Amino acid sequence: MTRVAVLGATGAVGQRFIQLLSDHPTFEIAALTASADSAGSPYREAAKWRVDTPIPEAVADVEVVETTPEAVPDDVDLIFSSLPSSVAERVESDFCEAGYVVSSNSSNERGADDVPLVIPEINPDHLDLIEVQRDNRGWDGALVKNPNCSTITMVPTLATLDAFGLERVHVSTLQAVSGAGYSGVTSMEILDNVIPYIGGEEEKMETESRKLLGEFDGSQVQWHDVEVSASCNRVATLDGHLENVWAELSDDPTVAEIYAAFDDAATQDLHSAPDPLIETFDEPDRPQPRLDRFLGNGMAVAAGGVQETPAGVQYNTLAHNTLRGAAGASLLNGELLDRNGWL
Numbered sequence: 527m528t529r530v531a532v533l534g535a536t537g538a539v540g541q542r543f544i545q546l547l548s549d550h551p552t553f554e555i556a557a558l559t560a561s562a563d564s565a566g567s568p569y570r571e572a573a574k575w576r577v578d579t580p581i582p583e584a585v586a587d588v589e590v591v592e593t594t595p596e597a598v599p600d601d602v603d604l605i606f607s608s609l610p611s612s613v614a615e616r617v618e619s620d621f622c623e624a625g626y627v628v629s630s631n632s633s634n635e636r637g638a639d640d641v642p643l644v645i646p647e648i649n650p651d652h653l654d655l656i657e658v659q660r661d662n663r664g665w666d667g668a669l670v671k672n673p674n675c676s677t678i679t680m681v682p683t684l685a686t687l688d689a690f691g692l693e694r695v696h697v698s699t700l701q702a703v704s705g706a707g708y709s710g711v712t713s714m715e716i717l718d719n720v721i722p723y724i725g726g727e728e729e730k731m732e733t734e735s736r737k738l739l740g741e742f743d744g745s746q747v748q749w750h751d752v753e754v755s756a757s758c759n760r761v762a763t764l765d766g767h768l769e770n771v772w773a774e775l776s777d778d779p780t781v782a783e784i785y786a787a788f789d790d791a792a793t794q795d796l797h798s799a800p801d802p803l804i805e806t807f808d809e810p811d812r813p814q815p816r817l818d819r820f821l822g823n824g825m826a827v828a829a830g831g832v833q834e835t836p837a838g839v840q841y842n843t844l845a846h847n848t849l850r851g852a853a854g855a856s857l858l859n860g861e862l863l864d865r866n867g868w869l
């Protein structure tokens with residue numbers, strides 16, 4: 527078994543990690559960390575459990591430790607991080623310096639030249655950037671990131687469309703409240719409402735997509751030159767980010783060819799990877815968050831409503847933002863790290 531630790535285990539994404547790890551066939555939880563205030567408490571007291579399955583018995587009485595390399599057992603092979611990015615910025619590098627491999631959902635360093643930003647089905651080869659990172663930083667460990675939830679929802683379809691010459695993308699998002707965390711938006715703000723702004727989100731979609739779709743040339747990632755412009759909205763759904771995408775392509779594929787390309791999107795032979803990666807719908811009113819967010823155990827991307835418009839090919843895409851878009855994304859990167867011998 528691969529021994530794993532979760533940094534920031536009491537938060538919303540941390541709880542998803544616990545849920546996903548509790549019946550994982552090859553990963554076992556060896557340590558859970560939280561802030562100094564919670565350290566020393568059993569997990570069931572430190573975390574206000576809010577996931578829709580019961581708290582796993584195996585972790586309920588585990589004592590939470592502080593988020594420092596010294597507090598984590600030396601024989602931990604892999605660390606998952608769901609720390610707030612301000613904390614991650616300070617502590618993730620300490621873990622990497624201490625020799626740990628960190629698969630992180632936090633947004634710090636996603637754009638750094640020597641940090642792999644990875645979706646296993648899209649750019650698994652970018653993991654080899656770890657060699658460059660180790661040379662640059664002198665680490666025995668490594669830092670690997672997954673993208674933001676709204677980026678990860680859209681990029682699998684864009685990677686597929688790249689075969690038709692992806693030139694420009696416009697996207698408008700309808701993002702669930704869980705993306706903002708438990709104290710993110712209050713009920714008074716979001717009920718009967720849409721908030722047409724999510725701080726920093728548009729920039730994340732615009733930059734992370736280009737890095738993910740880029741080519742790793744052995745020493746650096748040459749970012750894709752597609753132009754992406756995003757408009758991000760918070761809506762009153764619980765989980766599942768729905769996105770309306772317009773993609774301008776240099777070729778002129780038919781709608782049927784686009785559906786066929788989505789259906790054939792590359793998959794990975796990893797425990798948490800869905801097959802197919804993209805579930806398609808012919809119906810113009812799908813995918814929908816409530817109906818389609820759990821496709822592929824919450825790890826698939828859904829796409830539908832493909833049509834030709836004067837502004838390019840238009841379609842809707844959806845993914846579960848805390849599964850495929852957060853904890854599940856880091857977990858999948860951990861499975862790839864393990865399979866490719868980085869642990």
Ligand SMILES: N[C@@H](CC=O)C(=O)O
Nearest residue numbers: 675701704705706847
């Ligand atoms: N930044 C995202 C997080 C993903 O769920 C958001 O605010 O929705």
